[in-house]
Amino acid sequence: MSPPPSDVSVIEAPVSTDSSARPAKPAGARRIRSGPLIVGGFSVAWLTLIVLIPLAAVVVRSFEGGVDEFWNAVTNPQAVAAMRFTLIVSIVVAAIDAVMGVLIAWVLVRDEFHGKSLVNGLIDLPFALPTIVAGLTLLALYGNKSPVGINVAYTQAGVALALLFVTLPFVVRAVQPVLMSLDREAEQAAASLGAGPIYAFRRIVLPALRPAILAGVALAFGRAVGEFGAIVLISGNLPFKTEVASVFVFSRIESDATTSAAAVSVVLMAISFVMLFGISYWARRAEKA
Amino acid sequence: MGIEARNVTKRYGEFLALDDVSVAVRDGSLTALLGPSGGGKSTLLRVIAGLEEPDDGTVIIGDEEVTNHPPQRREVGFVFQHYAAFKHMSVADNVGFGLAVKKRPKSEITKKVQELLDLVGLSHLGKRYPNQLSGGQRQRMALARALAVEPQVLLLDEPFGALDARVREELRAWLRRLHDEVHVTTIFVTHDQEEALEISEQVVVINEGRVEQSAAPQEVYDNPANEFVMGFVGPVTKVGDRLVRPHDVQVFEHPGEGTQPAEVIRLARLGFEVRAELQLGEGDALSAQLSRAEADLLELAEGQIVHVRIEPVVSPSA
Amino acid sequence: MTAGRLSLRVVALGYLGLLLLVPIGMVFYRALENGIGPAWDAVTTPPAQHAFYLTCMIALIAVPLNAIFGIACAWLLARYEFRGKRLLDTIIDLPFAISPVVVGLALILVWGREGWFASTSVIFSVPGMILATIFVSLPFVVREVEPVLREEGIDQEQAAATLGANTFQILRRITLPTIRWGLTYGIILSTARALGEFGAVAIVSGKISGRTETLTLFVEDRFQSLDLAGAYAAALVLALIAVAVLALMTILQRKYKDH
Secondary structure (H helix, E strand, C coil), rough: CCCCCHHHHHCCCCCCCCCCCCCCCCCCCCCCHHHHHHHHHHHHHHHHHHHHHHHHHHHHCCCHHHHHHHHHHHHHHHHHHHHHHHHHHHHHHHHHHHHHHHHHHHHHCCCCCCHHHHHHHHHHHHHHHHHHHHHHHHHHHHHHCCCCCCCCCCEEEEEHHHHHHHHHHHHHHHHHHHCCCCCHHHHHHHHHHHCCCCEEEHHHHHHHHHHHHHHHHHHHHHHHHCHHHHHHHHHHCCCCCCCHHHHHHHHHHHHCHHHHHHHHHHHHHHHHHHHHHHHHHHHHHHHCC | CEEEEEEEEECCCEEEEEEEEEEECCCCEEEEEEEECCCCHHHHHHHCCCCCCCEEEEEECCCEEECCCCCHHHHHEEEEECCCCCCCCCCCHHHHHHHHCCCCCHHHHHHHHHHHHHHHHHCCCCCCHHHCCCHHHHHHHHHHHHHHHCCEEEEEECCCCCCCHHHHHHHHHHHHHHHHHEEEEEEECCCCCHHHHHCEEEEEEEECCCCCCCCHHHHHCCCCCCHHHHHHHHEEEECCEEECHHHHHHHEECCCCCCCCEEEEEEECCCCCCCCEEEEEECCCCEEEEEEEHHHHHHCCCCCEEEEECCCCCCCCC | CCCHHHHHHHHHHHHHHHHHHHHHHHHHHHHHHCHHHHHHHHHHCHHHHHHHHHHHHHHHHHHHHHHHHHHHHHHHHHHHCCCCCHHHHHHHHHHHHCCHHHHHEEEHHHHHCCCCCCCCCCCHHHHHHHHHHHHHHHHHHHHHHHHHHHHHHHHHHHHHHHHHCHHHHHHHHHHHHHHHHHHHHHHHHHHHHHCCCCCEEEHHCCCCCHHHHHHHHHHHHHHCCCCHHHHHHHHHHHHHHHHHHHHHHHHHHHHHHHH
8 A cells, every 4th residue: 555645744833832831742643733633623514504404404394294294295296297307408408518518619719710719718708697597598599589489488398498508618618628638640540541520430530539428518507407497487487388496396396385385406416416326426437447 | 842642542432542651852843743544643743732632641842731721731743744834824924824813913923933934944925825825835835934933843744745756855955954953853754765764863653553763763773673674674575484675685606605696587677776686596585786887797698697695683572 | 621521520510519508599589679678677676676786695504614614625625535525425426416496395395384404584585595505506616625725735734734834824825826717617607506506595585575585586477477678678687697706717728727
């Protein structure tokens, strides 16, 4: 077993400058590292209060009526419809993100044109823009009063559109750095051996991008599943048609049916956790390879 | 200030980095901790500095036991292999950092900083930033910074390891001259035996967490304590089950007292030196080192039969 | 210029234009359709002004708190190994994975009338909205500062220690200056997230106009009240802030590389 890297060693907390104030310790006794302990304690307390306790409350409430009520809540037809729609539209959106994300990243990395850096900056717009405004902007162009005659308000396509907006940056930003650091020589070697550009892309570039694409897709999917603000205006929230899981939960809360809301929330959280753990476990495996 | 480490033991999990190590360094001396990578020498240096805590043992600087003191209180100057320059500060602010921390008056700091910059040959670079300096300049800045607070002890962790060979040699000699001028007890860590032998007054050879030998450079070379030290500190060639220095292999044209016949398998001409790979009658292969003049005199050529006598001037005591 | 390359470019730019640019352009158009005057009036009504002030105030509380704890967590994660480190890592990422609606629900369950820490001054009022905002903007500072701390390594801090600096001096003179760009970037991202939060504060606030409406809630409220002019005008303000944030992000990213 090899020794740990030197950046693991500890910075000492400030100690009283008067050595006579502390009794002499026997050789080998450890100094108590007070600094990190205090910081660690505060951080844990903060996270517990802000994140852990609230989430725990949701889980606890979801089982308040026992497993039966939990099961009833999540198998409620409207809930099932909402969840099914959410999953399907999120998968579709993630798939489109994968394709368009790679394409856009490719153009941003390999192509040159005026205003490219502006376009590059634009990619982060969905991160900077409030979701409700995103929904409104799409509605302005593709809704009731659309100047181009396209109206996706109250349709499933409208929901997909809103999700495409908010998930745009994930795959692009995940793929860009990998693409930038790719060794071009491999593609050049392929070309010298007679491979066409599409073949070379498929066999050489794409495999190298695969981990990044999957990481981006997982993030996009996770985001899409929970999205609320961008969807709430454009979808019309029609139950069994355009109602997504998050809107369903919202309506349950408004009706004071918190247990039912909590149950569906738990399912949503479970899906997200699987995504999160999936990426990090798998990113670690990829790193070791 | 003399330095003493007594019975220092340090573990990282299962790995034993230092095993009951004791080292004594004379006041005002320049000492080298020499050894292979991972052998424990940097760990020992950091224990002395207070950057690592030993599991057992004591550290004494001067006449004070400092084992439980944090680095702030030990008055040690430390120079890192990769400079640890404060990138967001100018060279002058870097050098003056220790004085600013002690809240010295600004005029005093400015004066001291300039003195030190002059000392290390960076007189006009005070306003530059570390990323505008070369590696060698950065290391000299790091030294000036460490010296600014007038430490009792100066510790250098592979100070020239990140530099080019030529710069390394220059700075090595420069460090020796600096030490002659400033006289602070100095310990430096290196894996380069040439560096250790060239400038230090005392060499401590550390391997696998243990001190193999601690003596003056010539002593370590001429009377190595064991085979490891012999092999680490200079070139060796194996004859049977003995270790011999290649330049102790005497090569003659004609047989004489105590010689054996050997065939020249390969000759490598390396500028001033000639390295000959020889094969003794019984099948032992060994390496001999001759000067160009000697090789020319013997008209050495591959395939030639010569006569060798091995008279080790150096042999391990163990 | 091959046909392939050109078509890729066209598809990419076309997609971005239709999805991002043109819709944003529509907001600008719709908001200013009848001139700047009416738009200005729409965003200076008392409820609008209150929404603006409330949004800013919440951000001014939530973001610094997240910055302080972000630095603390980043420091712990970058410098130390300890049991449960991976768990800490995961918990910090949780806000990215939870739907805002679930966040709102969670806060009601803890602080609401029948909640674990039942309190009348959290839900349906500003403290609850602050808690929601803190939750959703929590990870940004940590995630931006941690890699900087990790990369810079511990050498500079140890050097400062040997030169006599105590922990506080090390923090002030070495650590904070080293992370300043990462910290700034993280604060900007955190602020953008705080300003843009909708779902969680919608649930927690009760959306009481003039009292517990943020600018995002105001946009929705105007829309549902069929006051499109008001909705677009407020959306324009938020969009302008977003563009400013984008610009800052781009500038900072370039600064990053200089160091």
